[in-house]
């Protein structure tokens with residue numbers, strides 16, 4: 001595993017002119033954020049040794065090196081979901097490569113169903129914490145001390161300082177921001193009404209099929225994480241309607257520019 005990570009990191013080091021310390025994962029419907037990236041250099045996942053290939057409609061797989069908010073970044077356009085059949089090691093492999101490249105900040109976006117009664121479709125939720133309901137843990141198995149400790153702390157999984165900055169930026173720009181707990185679930189079904197209710201009862205505000213594995217590994221790697229959910233549908237009793245992947249993509253598109261602005265500003269402000 002270590003060899004594969006280092007081989008991929010070496011390949012990217014040779015292909016990229018500069019190695020940033022910020023990485024961004026662009027979730028469902030948020031791929032257009034890449035248009036904000038300047039001086040782009042794109043590398044298809046299929047050209048990157050050891051990288052899995054992404055399969056879902058609406059996720060084209062490439063790694064993009066460039067500048068956002070005046071800083072060098074790497075963006076993942078397309079991520080690997082557990083429901084596609086990848087192992088947790090495959091889902092989180094890019095995060096390990098980022099770690100080997102010296103990435104210190106990980107910004108994540110996703111689409112999620114909102115369970116909090118005060119949420120509306122199109123809202124952006126700043127993830128304050130998560131609940132992991134995936135059936136497999138990305139750190140299960142041998143722990144490589146080169147990668148992190150056996151029992152990682154998760155008390156600040158979504159970095160407090162970054163969250164504070166995001167809240168300030170949203171306020172300055174009159175962007176309504178919601179706050180809450182993201183429940184990570186395996187999918188690929190959306191939830192039944194009883195499941196939405198269950199996730200609400202256990203303390204969730206939004207639910208989605210990604211993010212938690214990557215954030216766990218990023219914390220193991222001691223990265224500072226900031227993550228946003230775009231609320232694309234509602235899992236609130238009385239407001240639940242049929243939901244499709246297309247609805248999710250459409251709703252995410254609408255909120256996209258606001259999230260792009262927050263991310264850009266925050267990147268400007270971190271050193």
Ligand code: HPA
Pocket residue numbers: 111112113114189190191207208209232233235243248
């Ligand atoms: N549930 C799970 N994942 C999702 C949802 C949802 O309602 N919306 C977007 N991704």
